[in-house]
Amino acid sequence: MFQTKLEKFYSDSPEVDFSHLREMSPYLREPEAMYVGAPGKRGYLNLGFELDSSGKSILRELDRRAPLIVQQELYFDEKLPGMPCVYILSSGGPNVDGDRFKQNFTVRKDAIAHVSTGAATKIASMKYNYSGMIQNIVLEEGAYFEFLPEPVIPCASARFACDTRMIIHPTATAVYSEIYMAGRKHFGNGELFQFDILSVCTHGERPDGEQLFREKFIISPKETDVRNAGVMGGYDVFANVVVMTPQDIAAKVYDATTPFIDRKNKLAAGITRLPNNAGLLFKVLGMEPGPVKKIVREFCSQVRLAVKGVPLPEEFPWR
Amino acid sequence: MKEAKKNETPLLVRLSHLLQFSDSAFPVGTFSFSNGLETASYEKIVYDADTLEQYARSAARQGAFSDGVAALLAYRAMEAGDYGRIVEIDKALMRFKMNDEARLMLTRMGKKLAELGVRMFDSNEIMNRWLEDINSGNAPGSYPVAQGIVFHIAGLTEEELFASQQYGVVNMILGAALRCVRVSHYDTQMILTALAKEIPQLYEEVKSLDLPEMHCFVPEMDILASLHEKGNMRMFMS
DSSP, X not given: OOOOOSOOOOOSSOOOOOTTOGGGGGGOOOOSSSOTTOTTTEEEEEEEEEEOTTSOEEEEEEEEETTEEOOOOBOOOSSSTTSOEEEEEETTSSBOTTOEEEEEEEEOTTOEEEEEESSOEEEOOOSXXXXXXXXXXXXXXXXXXXXXXXXXXXXXXXXXXXXXXXXXXXXXXXXXXEEEESSOTTSTTOOOSOOSEEEEEEEEEOTTOOEEEEEEEEEOTTTSOTTSTTTTTTOOEEEEEEEEOOHHHHHHXXXXXXXXXXXXXXXXXXXXXXXXXXEEXXXXXXXXXXXXXXXXXXXXXXXXXXXXXXXXXXXOTTO | OHHHHHHHSOHHHHHHHXXXXXXXXXXXXXXXXXXXXXXXXXXXXXXXXXXXXXXXXXXXXXXXXXIIHHHHHHHHHHHHTXXXXXXXXXXXXXXXXXXXXXXXXXXXXXXXXXXXXXXXXXXXXXXXXXXXXXXXTSSOXXXXXXXXXXXXXXXXXXXXXXXXXXXXXXXXXXXXXXXXXXXXXHHHHHHHHHHHTTHHHHHHHHTTOOGGGOOXXXXXXXXXXXXXXXSOOOSSOO
């Protein structure tokens, strides 16, 4: 057992405090390996996109702490070649017991940006503590931001808390997507819904502080049956896409999107309007991440079409 | 405080109020909503007593951790005479409701209950003020908040409020089920009896929650609501 008597050093990156979450209170023991807040266990990312003097969107601010890595922006989107694209990587591999993360994304006036992750985010098995992430997404006037990360895979006994605050100007558009798998489906005999808890909250507001919507879900499959009709039913993958956008764009995308339940292929999707005319909420259920991701991308493509007049490019064959 | 309130209203009057407010014939329009069941039945997600029980359980749980929390908090705001808090709870609940039909259901039933409330208990200042604010667009007027207010005025307890809220959600679905799922009235009454036994546990989990702690996870129901919203099935309004 590793229990250091040496002085503990703490990362200088911002603290990630989830002490207000009652559902995480059973998981507050200090890990016997690296302690909470140790350098390398408190990741931090601050990305600021803005227009340069020639009107090109660039990644102006980049600050990061391990295990989060962002190298530089690339312009690989064939449909929007002027859009900086960034992949977030984690040198630590999965999120481990006691990890904390904070990610800030700011897109300034009229700038555009796309952020994703390099691979799926694995939430490792945990014994003592939990992994937590706070995200702030701030969009100024006329900004456009796509956040389309790879799926999150919570392993057996994983615990994950995530709080995403979106502060979006009424003229800006933010697409924020999350795909959650039930676990390592093809590991051993299949590890489905064996994690301890996922507590995920996404809330939106205007720059003047006006609160628009707040969505929170807690999945604790060991306490309540997620297989019940109405919850996950027979599905294994769940995606949630929040789009904060002006009303005319929302109306166009809403009209262009048809909800469906495809019983043969076991896929389903639904769209709804967020409260207070904040935008749209799109949900997908499926069996494997591939088809779910494809539907999420098709939906995001509709949003991009409505805002920028161009669709999303084909996904890279290796993704 | 709760004990004192109980004593003010005679037991038989209280019980009579509880029956009145929980009755499916209470004129707030419960019967016109199915909480997604109409689509669930069409999509063969709910097709027998077992799947109906699962669906009703999912809805009850979802309701407990959102509407139930709001109703209990509104009841306590009445206890404290805090009108500002009532409106805060009302707005927070609407920010949490992610689809048009759910918002429509809540505000339509809420306003009806508020209108009934001011007639049934004409001297209550908070009730009157809230209805004025609903009519002028300053408060959304959601049903759980209306329940919290009316139950408090009628001298009912928090537990009775929560039981009625849960009964309302389940009974709405079971009432709709008799019209759109192949189940008998024996099945629905057995489900109602089984789910009643789960109310105490839910109350324990819910009673200490505050507004930011409201949560729900029913993605399949959300997708059904979306299909209903964009579809043309209209036996029910949701």
